[in-house]
Amino acid sequence: MxxxxxxxxxxxxxxDMTKVVLTGEGIAxxxxxxxxxxxxxxxxxxxxxxxxxxxxxxxxxxxxxGFQPDKLxxxxxxC
Numbered sequence: 001m002x003x004x005x006x007x008x009x010x011x012x013x014x015x016d017m018t019k020v021v022l023t024g025e026g027i028a029x030x031x032x033x034x035x036x037x038x039x040x041x042x043x044x045x046x047x048x049x050x051x052x053x054x055x056x057x058x059x060x061x062x063x064x065x066g067f068q069p070d071k072l073x074x075x076x077x078x079c
Contacts (some may be wrong), residue, residue: 002059004029004075007044014067015054021072 004022006029008015015063022029034053044050052065058075 004056005032006030007032007034007040007053007057009033009035009053009056010021012053017067018054018056018072021067021069022075023075025076027072027076 004027006015006018007025008019008031010033019029019031032060034044044055048063049056050063050065054067055063055065056068056072056075057063061075064071
């Protein structure tokens with residue numbers, strides 16, 4: 001399975017739901033909070049030019065934002 005990282009921020013219900021779905025699907029992932037990790041913030045905002053959380057980054061796939069259960073479930077098939 002490829003690496004999956006969920007970039008989050010504090011108090012984000014969509015971030016929490018994203019983690020719930022990934023866990024429920026048995027998909028291993030890492031979490032980076034952009035409010036607590038300056039490198040993560042710089043990567044999401046300056047490199048990917050994204051602002052909406054969560055941002056899901058998975059090996060071999062285009063990063064996507066927001067709570068998207070269908071895309072999250074596909075990660076279990078593609079990883």
